[in-house]
Amino acid sequence: MTKIALITGISGQDGSYLTELLLAKGYAVHGIVRRSSNFNTQRIDHIYHDPHETGPALTLHFGDMADGTGFRRILELVRPDEIYHLAAQSHVRISFDMPEYTADVGALGTLRLLEAVRDHMTQSGRSVRVYIAGSSEMFGAAPPPQNESTVFHPRSPYAVAKVAAHYFAINYRESYGHFICNGILFNHESPRRGETFVTRKITRAVGRIRAGSQKRLALGNLDAKRDWGFAGDYVTAMWLMLQQDQPDDYVVAMGEMHSVRDFLDMAFSEAGLHWQDHVDLDPRYLRPAEVDALQGDSSKARAQLGWMPRVSFPELVKMMVQHDINLAEREMASRNFAGA
């Protein structure tokens, strides 16, 4: 029997890698995309084929986690075996500007999903496994290393919303015996990372500075330390969690800590540049409350799931820089062509 997966946030960085993984494993994949006035499916366009031509291995549905009724309709239509709940306003700095929306989508959106799944299971007698995308931001001010026993100390509206989602998930697991797993994932990046997150902001700038289309890069706190891994490795952990006999919560991390300054050093060096020649500090990118240091202890995921990252931190930096050097060169070439 073909397994059916439903992914919220399929158009995001993780959604695109997870879709590739599940399709390769033979799943029929359904994803929820937001209606937007412009195309927002760039990260999955290479996977999506017109169903009229090829038959639907990947099916997209319009929806929004602020709209519980719409989600219920999609759930009844798709009847998934597994749900990967990735949708969120995922930018920490922006959550200070949009706290209410961030909490509505991140916390209440998760509750809407869990309630819909509860009713669906009761009415249909089916069983559905659910993955909830939790974050190392939930640890916030708790000193590193952080693991599943570390007490949360969230430092942003985003993180508070994620903590609420985490405990909603545990409450539904304990109350109704549902198969729900919380992944507590540390920062994971890739060439598909949104361009306003610090790693991609840096590698995009490196590519453009090298190509001559950008001179300066404005950043905030260079002292913050993060545990950065490759997104393609982290979606494997999500899938592994839903294949276990029992639902549980897992930290997923590399176990290494690097500062934003370290990332700058490595990324600019990779392109033969010195970041000190190009970077300006701009207080606009500072946060009202910062998370200083995150370093995950993922022993449990490694022992119980058999999860192991394949891409090292230096390989990740190199992959992103090389991608963005090529991208900036293509942008310059098309700009020159347009001006010819």
Ligand code: NAP
């Ligand atoms: P991302 O690239 O920002 O993707 C977020 C996805 O959620 C996008 O598909 C976005 O749609 C969708 N979305 C946003 N608001 C929505 C709404 N109201 N209704 C429906 N969909 C909505 O994030 P990511 O890096 O893939 O992360 C995936 C999940 O893991 C998120 O929940 C994030 O908070 C969490 N997480 C990420 C990391 C990390 O380091 N990447 C670490 C820990 C946890 P659009 O494409 O239309 O914007």
Ligand code: G4F
């Ligand atoms: O790249 P960031 O915006 O990622 P952040 O805040 O760690 O959040 C990401 O990882 C979380 C997992 O821990 C996810 F849950 C969340 O959804 C998101 O994917 O910032 C990283 C660090 C911060 O300390 C920030 O202050 O970089 C610092 N930083 C310095 N200058 C900057 C900048 N961050 C951004 N975005 N832009 C800057 O110019």
